[in-house]
Amino acid sequence: MTDISQSGPVLAADGTPLKRSLARALRLQKMRALLLIAPLLLFILLTFILPVADMLYRSVDNRIVQDVLPRTVQALEDWDPASNQLPEEAAFAALAADLKEAANAKTHTKVAKRLNYENPGMASVFRKSGRKIKKWDVENDGPYRERLIDLNKGWGDVELWKTIKTYSGIRTSGYFLNAVDMQLGADGAEMRPENERIYNTMLIRTMRMSLIITFSCILLGYPVAWLLANLPASKANLLLILVLLPFWTSLLVRTSAWKILLQQQGVINDTLVWIGLVDDANRLVLINNELGTIIAMTHILLPFMILPMYSVMQTINPTYMRAAKSMGATDWTAFWRVYFPQSVPGIGAGSILVFILAVGYYITPALVGGTKGTFISNLIAYHISTSGNWGLGAALGAILLAVVLLLYWVYDKIVGIDNVKLG
Amino acid sequence: MSALPPYASTGQRAWYYSFRVICGLIFFFLIAPIVVIIPLSFNAQDFFTFTPEMLRLDPEGFSLKHYRNFFGDESWQTSMWNSLKIAPMATIVSVTFGTLAAIGLSQPHVPFRRAIMAILISPMIVPLIISAAGMYFFYSRIGLQGTYMGVVLAHAALGIPFVIITVTATLVGFDRSLTRAAANMGADPVTTFFRIQMPLIMPGVISGGLFAFITSFDEVVVVLFVGSAGQRTLPWQMFTGLREQISPTILAVATILVAISIMLLATVEMLRRRSERLRGMSPS
Numbered sequence A: 001m002t003d004i005s006q007s008g009p010v011l012a013a014d015g016t017p018l019k020r021s022l023a024r025a026l027r028l029q030k031m032r033a034l035l036l037i038a039p040l041l042l043f044i045l046l047t048f049i050l051p052v053a054d055m056l057y058r059s060v061d062n063r064i065v066q067d068v069l070p071r072t073v074q075a076l077e078d079w080d081p082a083s084n085q086l087p088e089e090a091a092f093a094a095l096a097a098d099l100k101e102a103a104n105a106k107t108h109t110k111v112a113k114r115l116n117y118e119n120p121g122m123a124s125v126f127r128k129s130g131r132k133i134k135k136w137d138v139e140n141d142g143p144y145r146e147r148l149i150d151l152n153k154g155w156g157d158v159e160l161w162k163t164i165k166t167y168s169g170i171r172t173s174g175y176f177l178n179a180v181d182m183q184l185g186a187d188g189a190e191m192r193p194e195n196e197r198i199y200n201t202m203l204i205r206t207m208r209m210s211l212i213i214t215f216s217c218i219l220l221g222y223p224v225a226w227l228l229a230n231l232p233a234s235k236a237n238l239l240l241i242l243v244l245l246p247f248w249t250s251l252l253v254r255t256s257a258w259k260i261l262l263q264q265q266g267v268i269n270d271t272l273v274w275i276g277l278v279d280d281a282n283r284l285v286l287i288n289n290e291l292g293t294i295i296a297m298t299h300i301l302l303p304f305m306i307l308p309m310y311s312v313m314q315t316i317n318p319t320y321m322r323a324a325k326s327m328g329a330t331d332w333t334a335f336w337r338v339y340f341p342q343s344v345p346g347i348g349a350g351s352i353l354v355f356i357l358a359v360g361y362y363i364t365p366a367l368v369g370g371t372k373g374t375f376i377s378n379l380i381a382y383h384i385s386t387s388g389n390w391g392l393g394a395a396l397g398a399i400l401l402a403v404v405l406l407l408y409w410v411y412d413k414i415v416g417i418d419n420v421k422l423g
Numbered sequence B: 001m002s003a004l005p006p007y008a009s010t011g012q013r014a015w016y017y018s019f020r021v022i023c024g025l026i027f028f029f030l031i032a033p034i035v036v037i038i039p040l041s042f043n044a045q046d047f048f049t050f051t052p053e054m055l056r057l058d059p060e061g062f063s064l065k066h067y068r069n070f071f072g073d074e075s076w077q078t079s080m081w082n083s084l085k086i087a088p089m090a091t092i093v094s095v096t097f098g099t100l101a102a103i104g105l106s107q108p109h110v111p112f113r114r115a116i117m118a119i120l121i122s123p124m125i126v127p128l129i130i131s132a133a134g135m136y137f138f139y140s141r142i143g144l145q146g147t148y149m150g151v152v153l154a155h156a157a158l159g160i161p162f163v164i165i166t167v168t169a170t171l172v173g174f175d176r177s178l179t180r181a182a183a184n185m186g187a188d189p190v191t192t193f194f195r196i197q198m199p200l201i202m203p204g205v206i207s208g209g210l211f212a213f214i215t216s217f218d219e220v221v222v223v224l225f226v227g228s229a230g231q232r233t234l235p236w237q238m239f240t241g242l243r244e245q246i247s248p249t250i251l252a253v254a255t256i257l258v259a260i261s262i263m264l265l266a267t268v269e270m271l272r273r274r275s276e277r278l279r280g281m282s283p284s
Helices: A018-057 A063-068 A070-078 A089-105 A108-118 A122-133 A144-151 A158-166 A174-179 A199-230 A233-248 A251-262 A267-275 A290-313 A318-326 A331-359 A363-368 A376-387 A390-414 B010-040 B065-072 B074-105 B113-125 B128-141 B148-172 B176-184 B189-218 B221-226 B234-243 B249-278
Strands: A182-185 A188-191
Touching (some): A018 A390, A018 B128, A018 B148, A063 A108, A089 A122, A089 A144, A108 A122, A108 A158, A108 A174, A108 A390, A122 A144, A122 A158, A174 A182, A174 A390, A199 A290, A199 A331, A199 A376, A199 A390, A199 B010, A233 A290, A233 B010, A233 B249, A251 A267, A251 A290, A251 B010, A251 B234, A290 A331, A290 A363, A331 A390, A363 A376, A363 B234, A376 A390, A376 B128, A390 B113, A390 B128, B010 B249, B065 B249, B074 B113, B074 B148, B074 B189, B074 B234, B113 B148, B128 B148, B148 B221, B176 B189, B189 B234, B189 B249, B221 B234, B234 B249
């Protein structure tokens, strides 16, 4: 039997100091928790995080120029583009060698496509020369400068050489600059010509429309959340179903419903004509424009606003309002000074959620937005699947993702990500 | 505003009723677009609006034509079967991994809990087009693009946040002394999990699973990029249908999907109430 009154550390049953034994138990507990989480974390990293990171890298990836034109890039190292003179004979020789090799491997079209994004017209110079240069004997067919310019007079253009030199690094800021309507000039970044600026317009439009949608959701969601929070539970639950049903209904069903309803020959226009509000000859144009996107997306995202607002309003004690009124406040003052400030967290949570979801929307704008009501997502999809300018698509995606992640971080700080309510 | 007090002034009365009318209109805005396509889907004509016959409730104006088209058309049928093959598989994957992780996450001491949670929820937050593009490039590189497996994995990743959220919410009220009592009586961790913990968190797991199912069943952006013609799902078929020439068969499909969502919603609501009862919370 051990002496209980002994001095020194408290011991556990097996004789180790209690402190160490507890620390070991805690470590084991942590290990067990991590082991349970590990498979999913790995799964998400492999199927989701890694693909997204891989795509984002494409927005700065520029290895193609180095890979296809290694000798040219090296030869241009000593050339000073500011001199406005064509590079030395050596650069032309290097280019001829590179181009012949690339044309045989059929990689010259890739580099042509890449450089064409920065200097439109370069693709044809590369393609046309590539076809003929295959027959050249690169070893002793000098002088290349004259011969290349003879082959295609594009090679005599200093701008073309400047573009090759500017974009010879293995990483580039070119796509990002393009995504914000800028370009790399001889002396750093500069704005593109007025008529080529489309991406900023698109980004601003996406932000503006998402804000409008968020505000419409607040406007429509607040009264409903208030009603739900202040009705007896049984009635509120019944009405809550009306909010949850759209939430559970397929996005495509809701979008197609709007597409059908908003048509010029659709139910809404028919009803308006029947009531006499609108003349049959000039039916309202509700679809394929900004208005169509705003109406449909407000409807689709409204439940995401109502649910967080409702869960915050449920916690507001009704006695505060009564106390304010008993002290002489009018209904409006009691609401505005006492109730509303307490409901602000709900508005904040709902707004961030709705805005995050709205900014990245693709399906609904693509189907009801026409050309005027599309979002930045539609442009990204266009560059990834149709135009093939993956780098630009990735850069636009990175900008969109940065906006979303910033808001996600704010949301996590304010609301806590595990407090998201799903009905 | 639960009830109008008898001493309310005329102004208060007027506001009370007009507020209810406003709320009624908002509810109408929420529900009407979904409800209106149901009668439209029985239209005997190829129109997207009510014909005079329908408004007169003339039986001539109604027919099951669009439903016959849906069940008789091969491309609609294949796409439906593809959806039914992909969604359950994706659900199983996300529920298995998700439940395990949710249990891990609700242990009392988890290092980096916030960061891990943020990563696991991110598929819900990252814009779909970015996820889709990323998966498209990455999956093509490892040969998963255009395969059944690729679409299942992608959809499973998208469904996981919903499983995590619902299951951790159920675990918040879980009484830890129950597992300790089981261990005390000689049950090993696996037995404890299946006999004690699992039955209690089952409602959360099932509703998480339903969320994951509907996520995959509804998903179109990712499948457009990751899938190929062999994985053409129902939403994909609807999307191209809406984009090119819109056929009234879509109304029938939409009505069927609305019926499915009503069933899922009813199940989830039932489970939620049951789980709240089990945890001894007030039945709301």
